[in-house]
Amino acid sequence: xxxxxxxxxxxxxxxxxxxxxxxxxxxxxxxxxxxxxxxxxxxxxxxxxxxxxxxxxxxxxxxxxxxxxxxxxxxxxxxxxxxxxxxxxxxxxxxxxxxxxxxxxxxxxxxxxxxxxxxxxxxxxxxxxxxxxxxxxxxxxxxxxxxxxxxxxxxxxxxxxxxxxxxxxxxxxxxxxxxxxxxxxxxxxxxxxxxxxxxxxxxxxxxxxxxxxxxxxxxxxxxxxxxxxxxxxxxxxxxxxxxxxxxxxxxxxxxxxxxxxxxxxxxxxxxxxxxxxxxxxxxxxxxxxxxxxxxxxxxxxxxxxxxxxxxxxxxxxxxxxxxxxxxxxxxxxxxxxxxxxxxxxxxxxxxxxxxxxxxxxxxxxxxxxxxxxxxxxxxxxxxxxxxxxxxxxxxxxxxxxxxxxxxxxxxxxxxxxxxxxxxxxxxxxxxxxxxxxxxxxxxxxxxxxxxxxxxxxxxxxxxxxxxxxxxxxxxxxxxxxxxxxxxxxxxxxxxxxxxxxxxxxxxxxxxxxxxxxxxxxxxxxxxxxxxxxxxxxxxxxxxxxxxxxxxxxxxxxxxxxxxxxxxxxxxxxxxxxxxxxxxxxxxxxxxxxxxxxxxxxxxxxxxxxxxxxxxxxxxxxxxxxxxxxxxxxxxxxxxxxxxxxxxxxxxxxxxxxxxxxxxxxxxxxxxxxxxxxxxxxxxxxxxxxxxxxxxxxxxxxxxxxxxxxxxxxxxxxxxxxxxxxxxxxxxxxxxxxxxxxxxxxxxxxxxxxx
Amino acid sequence: xxxxxxxxxxxxxxxxxxxxxxxxxxxxxxxxxxxxxxxxxxxxxxxxxxxxxxxxxxxxxxxxxxxxxxxxxxxxxxxxxxxxxxxxxxxxxxxxxxxxxxxxxxxxxxxxxxxxxxxxxxxxxxxxxxxxxxxxxxxxxxxxxxxxxxxx
Numbered sequence: 001x002x003x004x005x006x007x008x009x010x011x012x013x014x015x016x017x018x019x020x021x022x023x024x025x026x027x028x029x030x031x032x033x034x035x036x037x038x039x040x041x042x043x044x045x046x047x048x049x050x051x052x053x054x055x056x057x058x059x060x061x062x063x064x065x066x067x068x069x070x071x072x073x074x075x076x077x078x079x080x081x082x083x084x085x086x087x088x089x090x091x092x093x094x095x096x097x098x099x100x101x102x103x104x105x106x107x108x109x110x111x112x113x114x115x116x117x118x119x120x121x122x123x124x125x126x127x128x129x130x131x132x133x134x135x136x137x138x139x140x141x142x143x144x145x146x147x148x149x150x151x152x153x154x155x156x157x158x159x160x161x162x163x164x165x166x167x168x169x170x171x172x173x174x175x176x177x178x179x180x181x182x183x184x185x186x187x188x189x190x191x192x193x194x195x196x197x198x199x200x201x202x203x204x205x206x207x208x209x210x211x212x213x214x215x216x217x218x219x220x221x222x223x224x225x226x227x228x229x230x231x232x233x234x235x236x237x238x239x240x241x242x243x244x245x246x247x248x249x250x251x252x253x254x255x256x257x258x259x260x261x262x263x264x265x266x267x268x269x270x271x272x273x274x275x276x277x278x279x280x281x282x283x284x285x286x287x288x289x290x291x292x293x294x295x296x297x298x299x300x301x302x303x304x305x306x307x308x309x310x311x312x313x314x315x316x317x318x319x320x321x322x323x324x325x326x327x328x329x330x331x332x333x334x335x336x337x338x339x340x341x342x343x344x345x346x347x348x349x350x351x352x353x354x355x356x357x358x359x360x361x362x363x364x365x366x367x368x369x370x371x372x373x374x375x376x377x378x379x380x381x382x383x384x385x386x387x388x389x390x391x392x393x394x395x396x397x398x399x400x401x402x403x404x405x406x407x408x409x410x411x412x413x414x415x416x417x418x419x420x421x422x423x424x425x426x427x428x429x430x431x432x433x434x435x436x437x438x439x440x441x442x443x444x445x446x447x448x449x450x451x452x453x454x455x456x457x458x459x460x461x462x463x464x465x466x467x468x469x470x471x472x473x474x475x476x477x478x479x480x481x482x483x484x485x486x487x488x489x490x491x492x493x494x495x496x497x498x499x500x501x502x503x504x505x506x507x508x509x510x511x512x513x514x515x516x517x518x519x520x521x522x523x524x525x526x527x528x529x530x531x532x533x534x535x536x537x538x539x540x541x542x543x544x545x546x547x548x549x550x551x552x553x554x555x556x557x558x559x560x561x562x563x564x565x566x567x568x569x570x571x572x573x574x575x576x577x578x579x580x581x582x583x584x585x586x587x588x589x590x591x592x593x594x595x596x597x598x599x600x601x602x603x604x605x606x607x608x609x610x611x612x613x614x615x616x617x618x619x620x621x622x623x624x625x626x627x628x629x630x631x632x633x634x635x636x637x638x639x640x641x642x643x644x645x646x647x648x649x650x651x652x653x654x655x656x657x658x659x660x661x662x663x664x665x666x667x668x669x670x671x672x673x674x675x676x677x678x679x680x681x682x683x684x685x686x687x688x689x690x691x692x693x694x695x696x697x698x699x700x701x702x703x704x705x706x707x708x709x710x711x712x713x714x715x716x717x718x719x720x721x722x723x724x725x726x727x728x729x730x731x732x733x734x735x736x737x738x739x740x741x742x743x744x745x746x747x748x749x750x751x752x753x754x
Numbered sequence: 755x756x757x758x759x760x761x762x763x764x765x766x767x768x769x770x771x772x773x774x775x776x777x778x779x780x781x782x783x784x785x786x787x788x789x790x791x792x793x794x795x796x797x798x799x800x801x802x803x804x805x806x807x808x809x810x811x812x813x814x815x816x817x818x819x820x821x822x823x824x825x826x827x828x829x830x831x832x833x834x835x836x837x838x839x840x841x842x843x844x845x846x847x848x849x850x851x852x853x854x855x856x857x858x859x860x861x862x863x864x865x866x867x868x869x870x871x872x873x874x875x876x877x878x879x880x881x882x883x884x885x886x887x888x889x890x891x892x893x894x895x896x897x898x899x900x901x902x903x904x905x906x
Contacts, residue, residue: 038900068848068852069852069853070850070851139869186843196850197845197848198848198850200850200853201844201845201848201850202836203847204844204856205829205841205844205845205849205850205856205857205858205860206789206830206832206836206851206852207787207788207790207828207830207834207857208830209853210788211791211854212854213788213791213792215787216786216788222783229879247841249755266874282771282775282779282783282784283779283782283783283792284771284772284774284775284776284779284783285772288769288772288774289793352856373854374888375888376791376793376799376801376853376854376855376886376887376888377852377854378792378793388844423852423853423854424852425791425845425852425854426852426888426889427852454792455854456795457793457795457796457799512893522776544870547835583869620845637827647848648848651848651851651891651894654890654891654893655851655890655891656890656896657890658890658892658893659889659890660887662890675896679795679798680794680795680796680798680800681793681886682794682796682798685889686886687890687892688881688884688886689878689882689883689885689887689892689895689896690880690883690885691894692879692890692892692893693892694875694896695893696893734881
């Protein structure tokens with residue numbers, strides 16, 4: 001039997017509950033449907049902060065983490081329900097507010113929700129079940145061990161007694177939460193591993209699901225911002241007289257989101273800490289009026305900000321460089337810096353010697369541009385800051401971090417900050433960075449009214465926090481028998497390097513060199529779906545395809561050969577992957593895609609990658625029509641350990657693969673004189689229905705291994721498989737993203753001669 | 755400011771707004787019908803799609819002054835109990851991820867099926883091309899439309 005430790009006790013829980021912090025219900029005056037989503041459960045008994053049971057046996061489970069489309073609002077409660085042994089039909093799910101006293105790691109990021117909360121969720125269900133059994137044992141005067149629970153029914157076979165959860169809920173809620181509790185044998189799972197529909201599906205298809213922009217309250221003021229039009233400039237002065245004369249506009253004033261001495265947390269990235277705010281009585285009037293504000297901007301000198309690390313602690317000083325950027329010069333700078341002196345990160349064997357002795361050497365260079373996350377729901381937040389409380393409602397991936405930032409900025413204690421999470425209308429990493437939540441709070445505190453801050457699409461796209469620009473140089477050496485004997489990767493970017501030195505093929509090649517470099521910039525960047533991996537996975541897999549071709553080997557067999565070496569005789573000790581599982585997804589995709597056969601008129605490419613604790617392999621089948629790829633099919637093979645919710649897992653892999661393919665084909669954010677050149681969906685290209693793969697077929701490795709996430713792992717390998725299929729269809733290798741833009745002609749040729 | 759009487763989901767509504775206000779913001783800010791979403795404001799993403807006399811229209815770029823007596827239907831009014839064949843198919847295929855674009859997708863899809871009850875795969879892809887899904891649920895969207903077409 002597996003036992004898990006519990007981290008809750010009744011005393012701490014009741015304390016929080018009394019303060020309203022553990023409440024599953026929003027006590028709020030809504031115009032919207034949110035009140036309906038979280039009804040008052042007057043007669044419900046709280047078992048441990050995750051679970052409330054009413055006297056009729058209806059079980060309400062709080063889903064702790066932000067729901068951003070990864071479907072944790074269904075899959076996390078499924079894990080709780082499994083251990084509770086409740087019939088899933090008797091479960092109602094609500095979004096928990098931020099409460100670090102009860103919930104652990106309330107973050108939507110890094111594909112870690114299931115991976116890192118698996119034990120806590122099982123604990124929540126198992127402790128509640130234990131307490132219900134204890135209550136029944138006392139009521140019936142029998143031993144707890146003689147009681148069984150099945151699908152919401154508590155039974156004692158010998159006496160024939162049975163009761164529903166509702167009958168025991170009150171008594172159970174008064175018991176101590178056990179310090180340690182047994183969890184189920186995974187072979188006995190009835191809810192986990194069985195497809196359960198998205199709990200918010202019926203609300204989503206009827207327009208009732210509540211996102212941040214759907215928060216309306218009485219006396220609420222609308223607000224938006226005007227930010228510097230270019231990176232490298234700041235506000236000098238502004239004239240808002242025209243806007244202020246317009247009907248419905250209340251005020252225009254500057255704010256400072258993060259003062260210079262502010263101790264920023266890791267997620268307080270913000271290129272524009274000083275903004276102009278405009279408030280008024282409707283969204284449309286503000287949209288019209290903000291265009292009339294005449295502002296003067298001036299270049300800034302380098303300045304220092306204080307930034308804490310991911311784990312908190314003392315902040316370090318960081319310098320924000322001055323200067324006005326241009327995409328063309330950035331490509332040139334990447335090429336130059338790559339050829340300068342990069343930092344060695346890992347070296348195995350003697351790469352120099354091996355390359356000099358190699359029978360064949362191949363070297364290739366890859367690049368990728370800035371990307372705007374551009375979730376369809378633009379940045380927004382609701383704030384109601386009064387003298388003693390700050391109520392904040394909206395889409396945020398990092399409520400734990402932003403609670404600290406808001407408290408510091410408003411001069412309040414953590415206990416005074418109440419963050420409620422709506423569904424998030426897409427984030428892809430952008431809504432990890434919650435400056436917009438702080439801005440809403442600062443505005444509300446200043447005007448002493450509830451406020452809904454909204455960004456227009458143009459604001460959202462031009463505000464920075466982009467996927468960094470990346471560049472990677474690869475070199476491989478084969479011996480006379482076409483064995484890979486030397487491998488060199490040198491990767492960098494603006495402003496971060498995407499390199500993961502200990503990932504494959506590290507560990508599978510005797511002579512290996514990994515190097516890294518960076519270039520500073522005042523253009524802010526931020527984690528974007530599968531940070532760094534979104535580039536490295538794609539280009540590494542495209543390069544290996546060329547190496548396999550040079551070796552005259554089948555691309556899957558070539559990789560399996562390398563994994564075989566990494567399994568039997570690994571090089572080095574710090575290899576960040578399990579070669580058996582890696583090989584496993586390749587073998588699965590080989591079988592499921594009937595690799596080696598060809599469909600008439602279609603060309604195929606393959607790739608596999610490991611990141612964020614899960615393994616994904618893809619085969620892409622496509623043909624070219626009018627110089628554009630028609631992608632008829634994408635096959636995906638995934639190993640994420642136990643598949644908690646198959647239908648949702650499949651959805652994630654399908655979407656992640658298409659998202660990767662779409663960005664690699666079409667998306668790019670460019671800069672001219674510091675100004676983002678794409679401002680909306682008319683010029684920033686995202687993959688659309690007519691260009692999307694016609695079909696995505698998903699397969700999962702059957703596994704009893706601890707479950708891991710799926711938000712990010714499918715993104716990169718799909719790009720690799722796409723690039724390799726494009727080569728087969730066109731005879732041309734694709735090195736520079738986005739593939740449908742001629743980056744070489746537009747940026748690389750002229751700049752190398754500068 | 756001007757007063758307009760518009761027909762929304764079969765009901766007559768009076769609103770007092772600037773004449774250039776897009777239908778989207780009348781629905782959201784004035785009528786608190788929040789199922790219709792804002793995405794781009796320039797009719798390029800489709801999340802604000804409504805029906806205007808049955809046609810799929812981007813409400814973010816359609817001024818209230820041009821509505822006249824045309825009938826507006828929003829996601830809230832597409833069916834009485836959320837049981838339009840397209841809505842049912844969306845649930846059957848578990849289409850949504852983040853869900854933000856799906857009301858717009860459903861409004862475009864239901865308008866398509868009204869006008870073409872048995873669309874080919876290619877017709878579906880072309881009809882749906884104006885609706886971005888940033889989570890890229892396109893394959894499920896298209897499968898759900900095929901299912902709904904069978905149920906019509």
